[in-house]
Amino acid sequence: MKIAVLGTGTVGQAIAARLSGLGHDVTLGTRDPQATLARTEPDGMGNPPLSAWAAEHGEVRLATFSDATAGAELVVNATSGSGALPALEQAGADNLAGKVLIDISNPLDFSKGFPPTLFVKDTDSLGEQIQRAFPGARVVKTLNTLNANLMVNPKELGADSSVFVSGDDAAAKTTVIELLQSFGHTDVIDLGDISTARGTEMLLPVWLRLMGALGTSAFNFKIVR
Numbered sequence: 195m196k197i198a199v200l201g202t203g204t205v206g207q208a209i210a211a212r213l214s215g216l217g218h219d220v221t222l223g224t225r226d227p228q229a230t231l232a233r234t235e236p237d238g239m240g241n242p243p244l245s246a247w248a249a250e251h252g253e254v255r256l257a258t259f260s261d262a263t264a265g266a267e268l269v270v271n272a273t274s275g276s277g278a279l280p281a282l283e284q285a286g287a288d289n290l291a292g293k294v295l296i297d298i299s300n301p302l303d304f305s306k307g308f309p310p311t312l313f314v315k316d317t318d319s320l321g322e323q324i325q326r327a328f329p330g331a332r333v334v335k336t337l338n339t340l341n342a343n344l345m346v347n348p349k350e351l352g353a354d355s356s357v358f359v360s361g362d363d364a365a366a367k368t369t370v371i372e373l374l375q376s377f378g379h380t381d382v383i384d385l386g387d388i389s390t391a392r393g394t395e396m397l398l399p400v401w402l403r404l405m406g407a408l409g410t411s412a413f414n415f416k417i418v419r
């Protein structure tokens with residue numbers, strides 16, 4: 195499948211590499227490809243600049259959010275919470291129309307330091323904001339409750355664990371669930387319509403505190419029933 199992964203951070207890189215390894219035709223989306231490749235400093239989390247990753251993944255093209263989305267059959271949003279709506283605006287409503295849009299972003303506000311707070315919660319979610327802003331896109335919220343490596347390599351935990359999908363379009367969720375299964379996910383729980391993204395986004399305060407308590411991000415939720 196032709197897939198656009200919007201976002202050049204840890205998540206975008208992990209998703210793009212895994213999809214490409216599975217044989218998909220992947221383009222990574224960014225605001226300004228030249229500027230992104232010219233960065234030489236690690237990002238705010240100490241991750242190496244994209245150029246190092248790109249040198250090892252020549253099969254993944256780098257394009258503007260708009261060009262990446264225009265050429266794709268399916269789109270993944272892996273941009274920062276505050277950057278998600280601006281990035282998707284740049285991707286273009288017309289380019290998104292009719293397409294499955296996997297949303298991995300979390301509405302985290304780091305402006306007051308760590309731990310971040312949620313800038314939307316309880317009665318709304320970033321997933322819903324994206325669906326409202328782009329009514330033609332078929333938004334499926336998923337994978338926002340585990341770290342980037344485990345999103346695409348869940349078996350590394352050595353035990354089955356759970357991921358969630360939220361979205362209004364049943365066929366879109368079926369497509370996404372198949373994709374998740376191709377990554378190795380065995381317990382994908384369909385929570386219902388896109389408003390259920392409130393719940394998975396509101397898991398983040400728990401997830402962040404677990405990371406602190408466990409001293410690692412290599413863990414995941416497992417729903418035992």
Ligand SMILES: NC(=O)c1ccc[n+]([C@@H]2O[C@H](COP(=O)([O-])OP(=O)(O)OC[C@H]3O[C@@H](n4cnc5c(N)ncnc54)[C@H](OP(=O)(O)O)[C@@H]3O)[C@@H](O)[C@H]2O)c1
Nearest residue numbers: 201202203204205224225272273274275277299300341342
């Ligand atoms: N890191 C994890 O393990 C993890 C786990 C679960 C969920 N998530 C969520 O996944 C998303 C991606 O996380 P990440 O750590 O990979 O990267 P990130 O640093 O949160 O986001 C980087 C991406 O956001 C874009 N961006 C930032 N501000 C923007 C703006 N104002 N307008 C347009 N685009 C903007 C950047 O564009 P440029 O390429 O142009 O710089 C870049 O592609 C986040 O929402 C995060 O909460 C992350």
